Amino acid sequence: MKREINIALFCVFLALAWTGCAKRDRPPVREVVVYASVDQVFSEPILRDFEKETGIKVRAVFDTEEAKSTGVMNRLIAEKGNPQADVFWANEPIRAEVLKQKGIADIYRSPQAEAIPEIYRDPEGYWTGFSARARVLVVNKQIQDPPTTIHAYTDPKWKGQGLIANPLFGTTTVHIAALFSKWGDEKAMAFMASMKTNAVGVSTSNGESADFVASGRYAFSLVDSDDAVSRMRQGKSIEMVYPDQGPDEPGCLIVPNAVVLIKGARHPDNARKLIDYLLSPETERKLAFADCAQIPLHSGVEIPKEMKALEAIKVMRIDYARVAETLQAIQPYLKEWVGL
Amino acid sequence: MTKRIVLSLAVGFLFLAGLLPLLLLLIQSVSEEGRLTFDAYRDLLFTKNQWILLGRSLVLAGLCALVSTVTGTTLGLILGKTDLPWRRTFTVLYALPLFVPPYIMAVSWFHILGREGLVRGLLGPTVAAVTSDWLLGLPGCVWILSSIFSPLVMLLTLAFIRGIPPRLEEAGRIVASWTGVLRHVTIPMILPAVMLSALLVFILTLGEFGVPHFLRYHVFPVEFFTQFAAFYDFRAATVMAMPLIGLTLMALAFERLCLRKKTYIIQSIGHGQRRLVIPLNRSRRVGILILVGTLSFMWTVLPLLTLLFESLSSSAYPRAWTLAGHSLMRSLVYSAIAATVLTMLGLLTGYLVHDRSFRFWMFLDSIILFLFALPGSVLGIGLILLWNRPVTQAVYASPMILLLGLVAKYAALTHRISVSTLEQIPASMEEAACMAGARWLRRFRQILIPLARPGLIVAWLTAFIFCMRDTELAMLVYPPGCDTLPVRTFTLMANGSSDLIAALCMIMVLGTLIPLGLLSLAMKGCWGGHVEYPISIRP
Structure with missing residues (x-):
């Protein structure tokens, strides 16, 4: 009998632990789900700053460049029928193009993108580049x-x-x-x-x-x-x-980051706020001074001394959509x- | 009737968790735009390079299974049957690499044997170049994977040694030396455990991608990684997993062939019974101690010490805890729940196979190993395709999806341990209860479970360890914002500072070790509560 009681108590403990988890996992009203293929050490601080500044809870799935972003890209493609992500923060625009071609991306022209050179934006608005x-x-x-x-x-x-x-x-x-x-x-x-x-x-x-x-x-x-x-x-x-x-x-x-609004996003308004935040000159400044040392695409953003500004580099002129097809x-x- | 319902429920759960996603993927792999096609399979069969990679995988898995089985069984016998001092300490030391995801051990060995590693500082760049060349290839892969998987063989051997009735060895000692008893009594008795662990190591190595990739030894899993990472082609990735599964089934057939016509009716040791221990004389004790100590230093202490020293900066542990404290708690809870479900499920499916309750017992046994051999990423995609629907959102958006994946992936561990455990319980016990009028559920609860308890504890611990370290499957299905510790460590490894990563690894080792230690303390009585002491019987 004692054994049965012990087993029952153990099951109750597990159930409570599970409930505790589930409660934490239950989405609060203001949240945004982001899948990021930019290394977590660089992307997470930016997302935490967004949380602090807007009060919108960010739930993230991270991947790494080293793992070739296998996790998030395959998740995004497999989840196409019932998307869980609102935003995809890609480490380069080709993945964003793949999502566009597979019908997973949605159009969003952020007001913050206007100052970003056209070459680094999808002409149809499916993705926008920043911090290259x-x-x-x-x-x-x-x-x-x-x-x-x-x-x-x-x-x-x-x-x-x-x-x-x-x-x-x-x-x-x-x-x-x-x-x-x-x-x-x-x-x-x-x-x-x-x-x-x-x-x-x-x-x-x-x-x-x-x-x-x-x-x-x-x-x-x-x-x-x-x-x-x-x-x-x-x-x-x-x-x-x-x-x-x-x-x-x-x-x-030049290989910019790219941000994509996911078609059928569950939190579209919050997703747009996050995209605006990522495309802001302030985020570009933070990413320039972080260890990832990324080059701002907005002109006039402060950069560390060992980096060259975009204007000082002779850039290869390419069409990213064509590169994705190639x-x-x-x-x-x-x-x-x-x-x- | 109750028996059929309970066993059917267990099979149904396994069907939902593993078989249905797999079926969905298999159907997708032979259909294109609504028509049946075997193009992907034909492409696979006629590409020479893939057969070369498959051959390399087979060599690596075979060598690792051989080295791990020989080393693990020897260690199990030394630590389980002799009076060598510090046996418990050595058992824990050898088990430690099993708690860490394999790629972390590879990174640690790279810090030791790489061109810029510890060896360079101690022995100079020429020696470092040699050790680096040795590490980056087949020998390095075999060395690291054997150090990780030998503990699995050792632990299973230890568990089975505990089930050998002392009277058999006592009888053997009357007519033979300890060498003879080991050859003719002890080793044959633990043969199912040895074969099972060899099979598990073979399958685990066959599907291992992280260590060979890190050490630049191209093996077959790189094929489906490429299909995922470069082509995003689920269909081709599923096809690429098939040869691995074929090899697994061949290994399973080999195991069955080896154990054919052998029966292992072993009685559990009851209270008050004494397990026989081989007394070592002074010279042998010193010799074995040096041997066991040296190997444990090389396989466990050295790589973990490297991680420990790397982690000893003032801020590493506070930062690691801030970044990954929640992930550790999640890992512990998810793994404990998954291990509990896996143990119950494994006992039921193990009983089904042991008892041959249903005609499809052999199919079920094979399918469970099939799921174990299936790469975690392929299983993950299958789970997403099946469960990511508006009607099943509650399951998919919760940790339940991870639980389903872990159950499907690791059912083979608890299932096979249960089969081997149930084989040790004499059928007469259940038959006697049946004659006395006890119904199946009561027999199962009051006869089988208590007798199988040591095996069930081993099954739970094994499942817990494997669920704790799982990265590949968790990476694809963890709910947003609810990552586990291995996933977080993996994602932070990219450009993260080395002291932080080392601290995360140490937290992972301790995070696994502390609950296991507490559990083994709490369960101390479950092993039979017997007293062991060396006895010496001269023939």
Whole structure:
């Protein structure tokens, strides 16, 4: 009998614990659900500030760039029929484009977006870019006469010394797709083939690429500017080069964050408030001074001294929607290139 | 009648939690725009590279199963059958890596053996380059995964050793040395546990993505990760999971073949019965102590100490607690509830398979292992597709969806432990109660559950540990704002400071260890309450 009582008490405890959880989980009246593929260490403080300033409770699902945002993107796609998210904060605009093409994004033209250059906004209003990263060359400081162009990858002088993150995922895919979109398939495929001939190494992520260059295993690598800045702030032996800045060169690829209103959002008004907040110059200033060191797209926003303002960089002119289409078309080719 | 209703309810629950989402995915994998197509399967079968990756996965899983089974069984025998000092301490030490998600152990080993790691500081860059090359590949994967999964084999071996009746070993000792008794009595008695744990390690390694990916050893799970991450193609990802499941079923068939025609009728040790312990002489004691101590230092102390030292900054623990305190509490509550449900469910399905109550017992046994082998991300997508509907919003938007996923994913653990436990209970016990007129429910409650109690405790603890460390499934289905500790640690790892991550890992280890310690203290009497002391019988 005593045993039965113990078991019953244990079950009651579990039930109470569960109820306690469920009570906390019950949505308050003022809330917004955001799925973020921007690393949690950078996105969470911004979302907490939004909570403090507006009183709107933020319930978030986070993912990481390292995990290639597998969690949130697949959740968003699988939840299409009954969306749970109100807002998607993407770490680059291509994922936002994928959501637009799959009918998961909704139109919202934020008043805060008016001062953001048009190139970084979806013309139909399905996504808006903010706080960007530049695709830069990170170079080991010991290297004499460091490369200044991405063509260093195919230059025999640098054979076996170049490194690139897996082009199947993340911002590296965006970069390769941008090259395909800009150069055309033939030239881009020749470039990729030359990279193979020139024994370019492939790492699992941009962060790892930056670490390998810092340790001297490779001379240079294309990475995101935040990966370079964070290693420079740690005192690692690297420098950051904005590639292809010459008069006849295409310029540096800019990869902004993108924010999307989800179609069928349960809290559309709060979602719009959060989007306005994310697109504000103040949020861009915070993200510039955070360790992610992102470049504001609003002009005149204060930035740390080691960063260049957007106006000071020669930017590669691309159409992000076209890049997204190209990206999906070249994925099988990239899979083969990587050897999977 | 009651028996059929109760067992049908258990099967029904499993059907809802695991089988139905899986069926939905399988149907999607063979249909495109309303027509039946096997294109995705054909593409898979005719791609050479995927077979190479599958071969690599098979090699890795086979090696890990072999190393973990040999090491875990040996450790289980040493810690469960000899009078080696500090057995409890060693048991806890060896079990610790099991509490941590595998990728964290990989990160810790990278801090030790990597080019910039501890080895570089101690032995110089040349040695560090060698250890780094060794770590980044098959040997590193086998080393780390074996250190994580050997404790599972060890714990199951320990649990089964407790069920061996002393009279059998006593009888053996009259005519044979301890080596002979171990060979002909003890090891055959624990063979079901050894085979079960080898099977579990094989399946766990086969589906492991994090450690091989981190160590740049390409294995088959990278295929469905690619389908998810680069193509967002659920159909192809489901297809990619099929070969892993096929290999699992082959391993299951092998296990059945090995245990065929063997019966294991073992009586539980009653109160007052003494378990036999192998007395070690001085030289052997010292030798084994050095061996066990060295291995525990290398597999557990070194990586965890690295994490501990990394976490020892003034602000790491307060920051980690602020950021992840709620996540830890959620993990504990969810895991405790899931482990309880899993133990009850596992006992019922285990009984069904043991008793062969329904004709489809073998199908059920296979399907439970099938779900265990299914990658968590594939199961997660299946759960979303099935449960994310307006009518089931209450389930999907609550932690209930995570509970369903955990139950489906880890049912194999409690189910198989229950089957092995029930095999140790003589059928005569239940038959006698039946003859005396006791109905099934009463027999189940008053005969089987008390006799199976040690096995049920092991099942609960195993389920609790695996639910606590689950990342892949939880990542896809946790309700917004209700993440678990492994998910939070994983998402904070990206660009998070290393002291914070190390502190989160230590909190996770302690968060698992403290409730387990309290529980084992509270349940001390459940193991039989016997006194053990070394005895020496000369043949």
